[in-house]
Amino acid sequence: MAVYAHFARTGTAPTVQDLAATTGFAAADVRGALGALHASRDLVSRDGRIVMAHPFASIPLGFSVMGASTLWWGGCAWDSFAIPHLLHEEPGVLVATRCPACDTPHAWVVGRTAPPAGDQVAHFLTPVDRIWDDVVHTCANQRLFCSTRCVEAVHKEPGYVMDLATLWRLARGWYAGRLESGYKRRDPVSAAAYFAEVGLRGPFWGLTA
Template sequence: MSSDDDLAWDEDVRLAVYRAFSSRGRPPTAPELADAAHGSLAVAKQALHRMADPRWLWLDDREHVALAAPFAAVPLGFAVMGEHTMWWGGCAWDSFAIPHLVEGEPEVLVATRCPGCGEPSALVVRRDKPPQGSHVAYFPAAPHLLAEDRRKQRLYCSESCVDSPGPTLGLEPLWELAKDWYAGCLEPGYRMRGPAAAKEYFVAKGQAGAFRSG
């Protein structure tokens, strides 16, 4: 088996993962993974291990996909509800990205709880304009360093609820950054941005000064 074969199977398996999450809110079944790897579940699992990366693809102890950013297979603090499907969002950023990716869901309800005061909140996040409110997204490190634990990237009621050091973003800049971040992830040839490309993205979005270098 050549390295070219490996790469081809990796991409087929990645697409199977992302398309299952986008359409059903959960990862593909074992038969679906096997189909993506030309009938072999073992080959599919090898592909998942090659692609595993703390920035965007997590596997649990049973080799199941726990997260394919922005989609999660387990609760991480954000429920994202569309008209037809419900997803778990990996973090505040990921939750805001989902309506920009799923063609049939231009509007979702993002439900979470403020880690500071404990108040629940629900925000309507639309594809065409950002939500309004005093909420802020908190990042324990610069957001371009996406290996950080997504469970710490939370949405607070306001700045006054944040009691830890780190960058914060209001709803509008969060929406602006999230809407194009995962563009293309449901199509062949997608590559996750590394730190250098992420910084270029922030500059293009006019948000370069909002983050510490980390």
């Protein structure tokens, strides 16, 4: 909770010292807790530094997300579109990126009431059952492109391509409750049901249809 509250408020990852001051725990206990949270996939740390606490990131992975007074790194297309759904004080955020193929800049105001307009597409390279093999690589390859032609210019064997409306539906409820005590990630069965509900199909998402 302390990690996520700090990310939400500041746009940056808390340090061990920040967390010790917030929680009252000793620094050694904070380090141990962060190691346990990394092992349980509740956050991603490298060399003692928090790299990701989905949907927030402390490193640039292709997206900036600007609120009324806070700037976040979006961990990927999915996470960038999820941030306004998680932060109820932000009715809309400006998500900005560049097409990985042609470097065309793109930006959308992403809110909670409807998907943003646009003909761009999201491309996910890594199938859902392989996401945590290297989650930073996975997130770095969930990008937004001008079109399927731009996707194919970068990826000779594309993964999964979806339109902005599907991406928005995917992001809308995925992290519901993430900032609240008692949050638990979806198990594989409920995750598959969620993917099907938002319009995703096929084995890429662990689905038969």
